Amino acid sequence: MTDAERDLGRLLPSGDPSTVADLLPPGRLVGPRQDREDAPPVLWLSDGPAPFGLWEELHRAHPRSGLWPLLLAPLREGDEEFRPWATGELSTESASEPDWYDPAALLRNGWEYSTTVDSDGEPLDPDEASELGRSVAPFLDGWPGTAPAADRTGDPDGAARALARELLAFNANLRIGLVAAAGGAEALTACGWSGPVNHEDDIAKVSAVLLDWERRYGTRVVQVGFAELELSVAAPPVDEPTALRIAAEHLAFCPDNIFQGAGTLTAYAPGLIGAPQWSFWWD
Template sequence: MTDAERDLRRLMPSGDPSAVADLLPTGRLVSTREDEEGAAPVLWLSDGPAPLGLWEELHRAHPRSGLWPLLLAPLRAGDGEFRPWGTGELSRLYAGEPDWYDPAAVLRTGWEYSTSVETDGEALDPEEVSELGRSVAPFLDGWPGVAPVTAGAAGSGGSGGDPEGAARALARELLAGDAQLRIGLVAAGSGAEALTVCGWSGPVNHEEDIAKVSAVLLDWERRYGTRLVQVGFAELELSVAAPPGDERAALRVAAEHFALCPDNVFQGTRTGTLTEYAPRLVGAARWSFWWD
């Protein structure tokens, strides 16, 4: 048994790490901050940049290996510590399980919190209330509910297109644009679940329980054919096989994005409005998220 296979068996004792062990460059296991000595690690991290094509090979092998590959980015370019991955800044202390949560309820709560006219128990002033209204128009009456399944999606609630092919295409694009990305492996059924398994805490200023984020991403996997490909310190990159096809549909999807990650709209657009954000989603093969 190789050293790589031995390490991977600590990640997933019941899996089949031999399916990928021989593909891997040198790397090491990473544990969360709370793990005691001898506790099972949560992530395998390559020592150096991800070789071209490796993510795709690992992705194809996932059904057998049970190890979901992630492209991992550091907090800053040239970060020698490769935070948070190399420093183990991961935590499962407040994490539940994705199947504890109804994704629609998670999004409703996120929307209501981000559109509240009170902050810390104090009412916003009229100008702030007006600005908030402009941000979430045309949904001034409240949470519009999750968007209908994209027209043409295959099956009942399932996404059309080719989700796995879209994921591999995005991986190629991301690797071509960033030579410092490393490979991570997590014992999980999907990228959405991998976030909870490894204890990623990127949205901690907005949501402490990463399992809620995983629950929403799992729902998007089913409805839009998304796949989680890259994770940074507080960023996610998802491939999308069944994006909205027009601006009307995109507005409803934009509301979901806002409910999960309000910084995408408040800080990611010039005007901080859904109506500016939504057109970017029409036919988009990639969704990006960033939490302040």
Template sequence: MTDAERDLRRLLPSGDPSAVADLLPTGRLVSPGEDEEGLAPVLWLSDGPAPFGLWEELHREHPRSGLWPLLLAPLRAGEEEFRPWGTGELSTVSASEPDWYDPAALLRTGWEYSTLVDSDGESLDPQESSELGRSVAPFLGGWPGTAPAAGSVGDPDGAARALARELCAGDAGLRIGLVAAATGAEALTACGWCGPVNHEDDIAKVSAVLLDWERRYGTRLVQAGFAELELSVPAPPEDAGSALRIAAEHFAFCPDNVFQGAGTLTEYAAGLVGAERWSFWWD
């Protein structure tokens, strides 16, 4: 048994790591909070950059291995510590489970919180309300509800592999991670990712929304960073109207995409039409 297979059996005792062990470069297991002893590993992390094409091979073997591959990015390019992955800045202590939650209710709550209070939890003053109104128009009347599911999701796995190739070609510093999870959405909870902690400290709620998007739009989580996510989208909206409803969901999920990005839902929605990639970033 190779060192890689031995490590992967610790990560997922009931899986078949032999399906991918021989594909892997050198790497190591990571546990939440590396300064603490006795915590089970939640992630296998490559020591160096992800070889081009490896994500796709690992993704094809996922049904056998039970290990979801992630392209992992550090907080800062070139940093030796490779935070948060290499430093174990992960937490599974307080995580609930994604299937505890209704994604539509989570999105409604996210919308209401982001449109009724400021970052400190205080009610918006008149000037802030006016600025917010310009940002979330034309939904000034309140949460518009979740958008309809795509009529067809095409080839979700093919779209995910295409995005992985694009991301690896554009960033030579990405590493490979493996998590014992059925989907990329669930991998975030399983490994204890803490990216949106200033917006949401229960990552299972984030996973619940991502799982819903997997079902409705065929999205797949391909890359995760310190506080960023990259999703493949095989069935992007084809017109401004449908894109606007999805933009409202994105705002409810990650308001920084609008507040610190496009500025308004209308402008943000324009960027979603035909886009085969969704990116999220939390301050």
């Protein structure tokens, strides 16, 4: 048994690590050190940059290996510590399970919280409420509900592989991570990622929404950073009304995308029409 097979066997004792072990460059296991120093590993991390095409091979092997591949980015370019991954700034202690939650209810709650209180949790004053009204138009009357599922979802796996190639072509310093999980949404909970902690401290709720988007729009988690997320999208919106509804979901899921980005839903939504990638960033 190789070192890689032994390591992967610790991540997924019931799996067959031999299906991917021979594909891997040098790497090591990482445990959630925020829980405790000797916590069991939750992630296999390559020591160096991901070889081009490896994510795709690992993705194809996932049904047999049970290990979901992630392209991993550090806190900032040139970060020699490669936070949070190599430093184990991960925690699985407080997470619940994605299937405990109704994603539509989570998005409604996210919308209501993001549109009724300020960053300190205090009710908006009249000037803040007026400014917010401009940001969330045309949904001044409140949460519009989740957008309908796409009629056709295209090829989610093909879209994910295409995005992985594009991301690696743009940033050759990304590393490969492997997590024992049914898919990318569940992988975030399984490895204890805490990127959205300033907005949502239970990553299972984030995973629950991502699972819903997988079903409705054929999304896949491809790249994860310190507090960033890159999804492939096989069935993006094709018209402005649907794009606006999805923009409202994005605000509920990640308010910084709008409030620290485009500024308004009407400015943000056109960029979603036909877009094969959704990007999120939490302050």
